[in-house]
Amino acid sequence: MNRCWTAMVFLFALVAMSSGQQASDRAFYLAENPGYTIVESAIDSIRFTLNKTVRPNERGHLVSISSFVDPEGNVMDWHDFGCLEGPGWAANAVGGAYEIYCLGAFLGKRDWQDKAIAILDHVLESGFIDPETGMIRGYRETHSGKLCLNYKHNSDWFCPGSMAKVAYQLLIFADHLGNDPRAAAMREAATRCAAWIDRNVEPVPNGWFPRRINPEGTVYRQSPDGGDDTFWQTSADGLFILQLQAALMDRGLADYHEQLKAKTALFVRTGGIFGSINHDTYDPHENVAYSVAFRTLLQVSRVLRDDSIREFAYRHCLAGLDQFKMADDRHGVATRGLLYMENSWDTAYLWENAEAALAWFEAAVDCRQCDTESSRAYEVDGLTVLRAAAKHHYGPHGFLTEGVDWNNHVGKEHHIGEAEYAAIRYTEPFLNNQHIAEPTLYYLEHLAVKSQHHGIVEYRDCENNRLIRIPAKPNGS
Secondary structure, three states, rough: OOHHHHHHHHHHHHHOOOOOHHHHHHHHOOOOOOOOOHHHHHHHHHHHHHHOOEOOOOOEEEEEOOOOEEEOEEOOOOOOOEEEEOOOOOOOOOHHHHHHHHHHHOOOOOHHHHHHHHHHHHHHHOOHHHHHHHHOOEEEEEEOOEEEEEOOOOOOEOOOHHHHHHHHHHHHHHOOOOOOOHHHHHHHHHHHHHHHHHHOOOOOOOOOOOOOEEEOOOEEEEEOOEOOOOOOOOOOHHHHHHHHHHHOOOOOOOOHHHHHHHHHHHHHHOOOOEEOOOOOOOOOHHHHHHHHHHHHHHHHHHHHHHHHHHHHHHHHHHHHHHHHEEOOOHHHHHOOOOOOOOOOEOOHHHHHHHHHHHHHHHHHHEEEEEEEHHHHHHHHHHHHHHHHHHHHHHHOOOOOOOEEEOOOOHHHHHEEOOOOOOOEEEEEOOOOOOOOOOHHHHHHHOOOOEEEEEEEEEEEOOOOOOEEEEEOOOOEE
């Protein structure tokens, strides 16, 4: 089935939606705020990260002071994340540096790019990556310097999918570094990491990937707190392994054709595996699992040249995001336009919302030529999420909350102003605070309407809202 026909099939499904669902989508929509655009929001998030949460070490690297801080950049050392930094899931140093570097390049902020490289160098040169085995240790204790595999400050277990995500981030960051020698080292690290996973991770009975393993690759069935984890073989975290394998194949760095084909077939055959990706949540349907599934399967469908995978990605993964949409402001909190995380933990966390925006924008680009109506709908959904997120910066430094706790899940003592229902007064600098930078930049580069006059380039969204004006680069771009 070719791409245009797949898009037409999906359009027919959209037309068949109930009027109630269409009304809900209209209610979900938010208009742009011309006084504070989605681009200004992303810039503020980066400003907070760079000005309040990193500092140089004795080697000249930039190191995060903590993976959990308040609006003033104070370390929340009472929390598991508080005294940790590194490339791992919540700390996200490589992904954060990648976003700072790329948005800095777009905006002509060379100082941002230099700082991003200093963050990257800390990861490359401080022992997180084993150059021989390909193992990536996710965390380092900021007070002791001890490296550990998980956010509980030990190395009893780690999530192989999350390690694959770090390797994938190294790979896509390397794409932007040209002839810089770091790029070759990053590609080698990503290739070795994928090989380690392929060689060492113990299979699980259902044929998917284990959520957690011990350092040797044996399945670890417990939760981080020691109890049984019912999602030990049904976490969508394993999608990051497919994402890494597909990306390596796309760049001609490895051949995982058979593995990709088999695991993707399993995922499709079961109707999708959408269990919690976050390491400390437990739900069979997590919004970010649907976003990551769509983005991964879209990439896999191209690598394997299989449009049936692409169709599944649209019908079952991207469409699955609709169930999490919030079409109203709940309990007096600005939640309209956001997605709640999951039924068992219904806070609207911002990194997951950013990932949803990225999925919708990638869909908009993918079907833009064949299905303009669907493309526009995806584009507007992604913009809505970023507009909703922009409402949740607090304080003078650009801080973006980790999540909007409209249902008092974590307790009012952890809220902005200690209100009963409010945004949470902490964030993960490289993740929840700034992941909006990635879909924002993707939008500017791939979907925004660009015009140039007298050496100034102007970017507008599909509703003709001006997002940013910047000087044209020397090559005229």
